[in-house]
Amino acid sequence: MKKRILSIFLSLMIFICCFSVGGVLTPAYGLEKSSENFISCGLGMTTVLKSDGTVWIWGINDFSDFGLKPNGKPTQIQGLTDVTAVSVGWYHAIALKRDGTVWMWGRDIDDARGSVNPVKVEGLSDIISISTNLAGSLAIKKDGTVWSWDTWISGDGTKEEHVTPMKIPNLIDAVSISMGALNAFVVKKDGTVWGWGENYFGKLGDGTTMNQYMPVQVKGLSDIQCISAGDTHTLALKKDGTVWGWGYNTMGELAIDTFEYRNKPAQINGLKDIIAVSAGDSYSMALCKDGTIWSWGDNLYGKLGRGSSDEELQDSPRPACIDSLHDVIAISAGSDHAIALKKDGSLWNWGNLDGSEEGVATPTAVSISLGLQEVNTSFDTNSSFQAVPIKSKVLVNGKEVGFEAYNIGGYNYFKLRDIAMSINGTASQFDVAWDKEKNAISLLNRKVYTPVGSELSKSRGTTAKNAILSSSKLYVDSKEINLVAYNIAGNNYFKLREIGEKLGFSVNWDSTQNVIKIESESN
CATH class of the missing domain: 2.130.10.30 (Regulator of chromosome condensation 1/beta-lactamase-inhibitor protein II)
Incomplete structure (x- = not known):
């Protein structure tokens, strides 16, 4: 007292x-x-x-x-x-x-x-x-x-x-x-x-x-x-x-x-x-x-x-x-x-x-x-954010496609170029351009994607990686868009659903089969 x-x-x-x-x-x-x-x-x-x-x-x-x-x-x-x-x-x-x-x-x-x-x-x-x-x-x-x-x-x-x-x-x-x-x-x-x-x-x-x-x-x-x-x-x-x-x-x-x-x-x-x-x-x-x-x-x-x-x-x-x-x-x-x-x-x-x-x-x-919390509560002593390779199967218009994708905080993050390659030739196709000097990513809606050769490599193993908040700016058709992104091993990863909302393809989750479904209409 x-x-x-x-x-x-x-x-x-x-x-x-x-x-x-x-x-x-x-x-x-x-x-x-x-x-x-x-x-x-x-x-x-x-x-x-x-x-x-x-x-x-x-x-x-x-x-x-x-x-x-x-x-x-x-x-x-x-x-x-x-x-x-x-x-x-x-x-x-x-x-x-x-x-x-x-x-x-x-x-x-x-x-x-x-x-x-x-x-x-x-x-x-x-x-x-x-x-x-x-x-x-x-x-x-x-x-x-x-x-x-x-x-x-x-x-x-x-x-x-x-x-x-x-x-x-x-x-x-x-x-x-x-x-x-x-x-x-x-x-x-x-x-x-x-x-x-x-x-x-x-x-x-x-x-x-x-x-x-x-x-x-x-x-x-x-x-x-x-x-x-x-x-x-x-x-x-x-x-x-x-x-x-x-x-x-x-x-x-x-x-x-x-x-x-x-x-x-x-x-x-x-x-x-x-x-x-x-x-x-x-x-x-x-x-x-x-x-x-x-x-x-x-x-x-x-x-x-x-x-x-x-x-x-x-x-x-x-x-x-x-x-x-x-x-x-x-x-x-x-x-x-x-x-x-x-x-x-x-x-x-x-x-x-x-x-x-x-x-x-x-x-x-x-x-x-607040409802069931789908969050990753594991603790990584070596990084601020833990990125875990996803275990889900991914279907693009009904066809299985291999992605190097990660789960961060309960959400799935994909590389932009992987997404662009997987839906190329559909109504939601887009091209990706990188401006190193301006630290900016540009997405060109409805444009044919130009591959660079490193797309669609499957996740290897189950080891978590260090993810840091990306500082790159993102533009869609010359308009700056504020979306969260993480940099993993030099590549920027974005939340799949948010990219779908901006570029016109849908993302659905089948919890019973552990399947992510990406749907985009054909041209």
Whole structure:
């Protein structure tokens, strides 16, 4: 109890609001509906994204303006469709649509504007990842640049608030972002971490406690794949499955017995094979590749989810498993509550769910399901994205064709030239051109395909390969199209269904026979 009183006192003294939009960080998977983008917890509010692209929200709503009554029942946000990622903050929430635009609703931080209905954030395009919190909002563009808005920690070296989106200077190659309560972090392609904002308790991890208003590198971290900023502490996940933390530690959120803060990252002992992390208000969660959740830190309102109240468990500086949950594929830690998504599409939450002082210490089912999650939860310690050779038979107009194709995150990706060769001579035929100087791919609809000699080589073996987000631009008949693509061994792979939608052929899936069917009308 003394530790909790001390924590509250210190927080008030530095005028810091200890509320987090934790949420699983949204790694730059592109405009892809990854399960990690499906759920987000904020200050008493939760947003989820269903597989049909609609967004649902529920919560206490005491400090927010989302147009909801505090009934705890999920309500669909009207006017939002084709969404690929969500993130909820204290006063507002944001959503990323498949076309790369960002939409915002609720109250703005400075109450300058607000809307119960989602409004488009002007000045943003080609966005692939989002994060929001009390301090403002962040987004990654397809070109790896980072943009901030509605924040006074805009990363430009000043404390001047920027309402409209601005590009953070000298910050490129971003693959993961997290907006904390009063600071922000970016993971770059090279595995380094950069942060800026307020630095009380060393929560920027740069070895000091000095505030920084331009990105500075976090000390001693490498091979990081994603990051999660909580209220006053931060978690980073390395590619080897280990977890590292820094910042405030009065509640044991860094898993250190001394309860002292750390201004440099230190490994959190007792954790391995971790695939996701989420930092909340003085507590932490990690998701293991076996589908179990591990939690530690502050247990106010039972937010550690271990079935014990705050008085029984108190602060727990040692990670322990939430025994009642299995087959989990995504987690999100909010201010005083948390949520988990299971592979069967069911949602489970715990903590302060209704604004009462009691809290719910055991995960309980939410009255909404996201549907069966066809995601790849295997963990590859050597790459950011795992591409597994597909085992499905592929039929093109009823004839079996061999492709070198891969499954990434539950979706099938094919080489453009393989597709072009397989449907050449049909009504949906197209040619492929590559401009190396402009790093651009051009598809010419209805044109005869010109082979280059490497098309339609079958996948060999079952070994997974490293896949990275492609930086190439894509044009269809001279019009730029925003589609997610991955580069595997020097070749760009696109989602089969999306290419079919753009070029006029259909893709169907026969689950009983494990067959992918491509249909294109004859000329």
